[in-house]
Amino acid sequence: MSQTAPWIAIVDDDPSVLRALRRLLSTRALVAKTFQSGSQFLASLQHEVPDCLILDLQMPEMTGLELHRDLGRKGVQIPTIIITARNEAEMREQCASAGAIAFLPKPINGASLFAAIELAGQRGNAR
Numbered sequence: 338m339s340q341t342a343p344w345i346a347i348v349d350d351d352p353s354v355l356r357a358l359r360r361l362l363s364t365r366a367l368v369a370k371t372f373q374s375g376s377q378f379l380a381s382l383q384h385e386v387p388d389c390l391i392l393d394l395q396m397p398e399m400t401g402l403e404l405h406r407d408l409g410r411k412g413v414q415i416p417t418i419i420i421t422a423r424n425e426a427e428m429r430e431q432c433a434s435a436g437a438i439a440f441l442p443k444p445i446n447g448a449s450l451f452a453a454i455e456l457a458g459q460r461g462n463a464r
Contacts, residue, residue: 344368345454346387348378348404349420350396354443358391361447367454375399379407387415389457391450394421394428402428405435416457420445 347358347369355371362369370387372378375398378390390408392401399407405417419432424442432440438460439453 343388343458344370344385345389345391346370346372346378346381346415347391348372348375348396348401349391349393350374350398351393354393354420358445358450361445361450362454365451375401375404375407378404382413386413389454390415390417392417392419394419394432395423402432402435402437405432405437409436416460418450418453418457 345362345367347355349355349358349371350373352373355373359369359371370381372381375396390405392404394401401419401421405419408415408417417437418439418441419437420441420443421428422443429440438456439449441449441453
């Protein structure tokens with residue numbers, strides 16, 4: 338069954354980050370589903386595709402950037418926000434070159450995240 342309400346997927350290997358972001362998004366009545374790995378998220382795509390994707394840059398199995406690039410190679414275009422504890426200019430540039438709409442350092446600033454989600458919605462509507 339296809340879900341009609343817009344939703345956001347969050348992929349991060351840290352359960353506390355997943356809980357915190359899901360709670361933050363719920364303050365704006367945004368539906369969020371969480372995944373602890375890239376492979377877990379990829380398996381979910383068989384059922385539905387999110388309207389926005391929030392990816393942790395550093396994960397053990399597959400980095401957020403690797404996951405974003407893999408989706409692009411498969412033709413799956415999801416507006417993507419990269420979050421990271423390591424705010425490095427080189428990585429920021431690589432993520433931007435790969436098409437990520439935002440690169441946000443942890444701890445996440447709520448206003449910055451909501452602005453990026455709004456941009457994702459605008460980009461998603463343009464698809």
